Every structure is written in structure tokens, then in C-alpha cells.
Amino acid sequence: MSTVLEQIKENLMKGKANDVKALVQQALTEKIGAADILNKGLLSGMGVIGERFKKNEVYVPEVLIAARAMKAGMEILKPALAAAKVEPRGVVVIGTVKGDLHDIGKNLVGMMLEGGGFKVVDAGINVEPAKFIELARQHNATLIGASALLTTTMTNMKSIVDEVKSSDLAGKVKVMIGGAPLTQAFCDEIGADGYAADAASAADLAVKLAK
């Protein structure tokens, strides 16, 4: 692997946004393909951070600064990706369910999904089921990611699953769920397509569901 891609990965993991930016520019100047810069540089670095996060070797701050560095790199890389017709792995609409105002977990999932090569549409917090569906249709999404941190709001997830199933998006859009009080058993009970225990696992799950 080219040294500059290794450096992008290393600097992204350290959260050095400015260095990542400069290195992505350097890689483009060296005529390295946009897809390689993305996959072997940026996403590879986020992948390592995700693994470390799952093992509790790093925590929220490390993920946040790595994601910020990735974003900085993406700004430079985006035109080249468009020119090379590199498509995202899929589009995911994410949001915290109706009645729930927590956004840190949802934002982490968004960062990890972007780190997994997805385009993320963030519906925000306190999101009505209809809003998830409207955005999924509008952005041609294949996945909806719903987050709930409150035991009182997790029950609102069933409405999202039910509304997707009774709409024209049935069979086209899958629903994945996560949040502190949730479990796989709850996921099965409401008929969602998948549950992830943490933000990094959510990105893995999205890859699996998008296949």
C-alpha cells in the first residue's frame, strides 16, 4: 500500500483533521484513485476506530475526533469521488424516535455509518414515524436507523416498523434499531430487521442488511 494512504489512516485515527485534509490532497496529486483513498485510507482508519470502540479501547471522544478528521478528508475527496462515479454503499436515514431528545448515540451511529461508506441522512431527534418514511422515500434510502435511549420511547419504534411494512417501501427499506435500553429480543418482538448494541456494530449491521 502506498505510504500516503497509510498516513491518511494513521492521522485519521489520531483525529488530525488538518493533516488528513492535506494528505488526501497529496494523494489526489499523486493520482491515487478516489476509491482507494476512500476505502484504504479514510474508511480503513474509521474501521479500526470502530473495532477499538467495540472493545472499549477507545471511547466517545476518540470516535468524535476521528469522525471529524474523516469529514475533513471527505470535503476534499468528494468532487473526485463524484467524477470517478464512486457511489456510497447505500443511503441510511437515521434519527431518534418520537418523544426522545437524545442525540449523542444517534450522532455516533451516523459517524460510524459514514465511516462504513454509507450516505447518512440525519432526521434529527423526536422524529415521527412518518418523517422517517418520507425521508427514506425522498433520498432513495434502503435503511432506516432508529435510536431510543428512553425506556418510555423505545415502544415508538414499533410504529416505524409497522408503517414501513404497510407502505410502498415494504421490502425495499429495512429498519435497524439501537439504544441503551434495547435488546435483540425487543427487536424480534417488534419485527425490526436488526439490532446493534453500539455505534460500531450498527455500521457492521448496516453492511450486512444492505447486501
Add this chain to the structure above:
Amino acid sequence: MKKIRERINGGEWLLSDGAWGTFFQKKGLKPGECPELWCVERRSDVLDVARRYVAAGCDMIETNSFGGTRFKLDFFGLQDRVSELNRAAAAISREAAGPERHVIASVGPTGKMLLMGDVTGEELFDAFREQVVALEAGGADSVCIETMSAVDEASLAIRAAKAHTGLEILCTFTFQHTADGGYHTMMGTTPSEAVTAALEAGADIVGANCGQGMEQMIDIVREMRAAAPAVPIMVQANAGLPRNVDGVDVFPETPGMTASWVGAALEAGVGIIGGCCGTTPEHIVAIGQAMQKWKEERT
């Protein structure tokens, strides 16, 4: 009134209250409703919760002001009512507590991260100042800065209370059991790091709340005690992690289970025990009895 810190250092063990939020849910608080607004719109229900904990034998009770900073109230369009709602919250708890018991006014995280530049340190400090000044004006004698995971945010809340009020300052963090067998906050802070930072900022009492149940608090208390041998420590544990049984949330720890770990927590050095999410006045009664039993066996 004697300071809590002096009472603990003088050889007392004190009982704190249990959950408020999950209590309100049982009384009909709906998802997306602002709990703090109940201080004015459902005053008698809030007063009832406070009185139930007083009746359970608490030496100190909290206030219904966990989400009372302007950043949290902003979600409900109530950011201009910080002073009114926090004053009301403290006044309700004081009414229930009377002059003898402590009112440890609740201050929760803002949900904003300094690290990401969501807010500046000045903005956070100012938001906490606005809240704690109102809590003191409403009749609180202490502030309980709780469920913290970021040391920088907790320190700003402590400093705001220290600089602008005469309140005694308690500060508790929320830890999870991590893969290395230790405990960390969401931001990666260990119990000893949290204690050190809180004391440096000026906290009088430190501790842990929420989390995954009473049993895990014992290890956390040990680590805190080792990091700060003289400081009073408080724990307020969840009644375990909630499980959804047929659409209803059930907290798995019964009062008896919670009480069974009280002796070990006291041995580890805790001075104040109460509860967090899912605990009820019955849990508090059981904790109080276990504390009493432990004291009697000890002498």
C-alpha cells in the same frame, strides 16, 4: 443546618432518595413531555413524589430539575423559564423536606459537548450558573450535579455553583462496566479520574449514579475511596437495567436485591446511599433498613 460533609465525616451514614423520572411516568408523564414543567403544571404530583421519599426515611431529597438548564429546556421552547422552573422545583422539595432534611437539587448534563465545539465553556458555565442560582433561591441547601460523563462539563457546573451560590456541592458520574473489567464513563473517564477532577473543581462530595445496578457500585466506590481517602462518597444506583416485558418496562432489581448489596457498599466506604432510575420508596426503605442493620452489627 449542618453540612452533609460534616455529618458524614462526623460518623453518620445518610439515606438519599430514589427515582423521580420513572415515578412521574407512572403518574402519567408522556414521552416528549417536559418533566420540569410539572413543577408548575402538576405541582401536587411532584410534591407527592418528594413526600413519599421523605416518608421513606430519607435524610435528603432531590428536586425535579434534572433537565433544567436552558439547553435542555430549549427543546420544549422553555429556555426563558429556567429561573421560574428551578425555583419551583427547589421550593417543592423544601416544602416536603422541612427545615431538617437536605434538599440536594438535581443538575443534569446539557447534552452539549465541549469537545466538538457545540458550545463554549463560558456558555456552559453561564447556563449552570443560571440554574443553580435559581435552585438556591427556591430553597435548596445543596446541588447534586449528576449523571455526568464528561469531566469538563461536570467541572464547569461545580465551578458555577462554587462561584455563585453557597450550596454544598455533590457530583456523581455514570459509569459502565467495560471490556477490561474496569469502569469508565461514556467519555472514557475512570472513577478515580472523575473524583480527582471533581475535587479539583471544588466538589464537597463525589460519587456514582444511574449505571447498571447496585452490585457494580461496590467496585466503583472502592476505586473512588482509593483515589480520595477522605471525601464523602454517594451512590444512587438504578434498579438494574430495564427489560421490556410485553411492552412494559421492568427494572429487575427488587428492594430486597438492592438492599443485599448495601453492606458491601458501606464496607467499601460509601457514606450516602440512594437510588436512581426504577427505584421506588420501597427500595429506599429497604436500603435504609440494611444501613441500620449494618450500623448495629458494626458496633
